[in-house]
Amino acid sequence: MDKKDRARKAVSLLKEEYPDSRCTLDFKNPHQLVVATILSAQSTDERVNMITPALFKKYKSPRDFAEADLEELQENIKTAGLYRNKAKSIKNCMKTVVEEYNGKIPKTMEELVKLPGVGRKTANVILGAAYNIASGIAVDTHVTRLANLLNLTNRKEAPKIEKDLMELIPRKDWIIVSHLLIDHGRKVCIARNPRCHECVLNKICPSSKV
């Protein structure tokens, strides 16, 4: 089985396993998703979702975040980790959104990655989850790990992995594939202890220990 067959088979099997796979960050509008996604760096969605209800009650608009007191914002997001960088990113990002985009989150990759604290991964999440636009594939730690284990790529750099996956997977699956790999990375193909015996991909995975 070549890489393209393996990639498409994996997507097919994971769709059966996780029929409701989707973004697990809680948000009600695009700017909330931007904030939640910035917060999710090197943290879990579960932890971010514990913070955001109070955060979004306190800061209701992009302007509220743009005008936030930095130290106060830091305290409000502390438990997500990397809190000084994230507070600065959120404030500067929303400042740019207010000043350059009239408070609306842009809908193109080119514009999104210019926002402070927003890289390709975050931009892909926003485009996919908020606007249903498949501009690329969101590559996070789980996607990096599983794509390598499945030998869909042999690169460690996120942009290279994204390019490799985009060549193997049809565009209609670009948004869902990240969610599928992340769900599977959390529940079965766990970083520290992969449960190959329980894995629906163990027949096609070159790294399977079964």
Place this chain on the structure above:
DNA sequence: CTCCCGATAT
């Protein structure tokens, strides 16, 4: 490449 960083599971 390093740094940023608290919470959780092992």
Place this chain on the structure above:
DNA sequence: ATATCAGGAG
């Protein structure tokens, strides 16, 4: 004790 968690900037 240590690895890991929907990364991005310098």
